[in-house]
Amino acid sequence: LVIAKMNKDAQxxxxxxxxxxxxxxxxxxxxxxxxxxxxxGWKDQLKAHCKDELINTQIFSFKYLALLQFTDL
Numbered sequence: 001l002v003i004a005k006m007n008k009d010a011q012x013x014x015x016x017x018x019x020x021x022x023x024x025x026x027x028x029x030x031x032x033x034x035x036x037x038x039x040x041g042w043k044d045q046l047k048a049h050c051k052d053e054l055i056n057t058q059i060f061s062f063k064y065l066a067l068l069q070f071t072d073l
Contacts, residue, residue, distance in 0.1 A: 020026035037043055 017026070020029070
């Protein structure tokens, strides 16, 4: 019963995804989400968090700082 529901859910997701791709709505939604995440500062917060994690785990080096500066997350 659980496996049948999982298969049905997977089929439903695949169908919805295919329709979104066919209509171009998937790309539009991705762009909208990207813009909203940038607008609310999520991108900058994530970048700062990654930098903090590198520093806190002592993996940080000048090379990583340079990568962070040139990486557009």
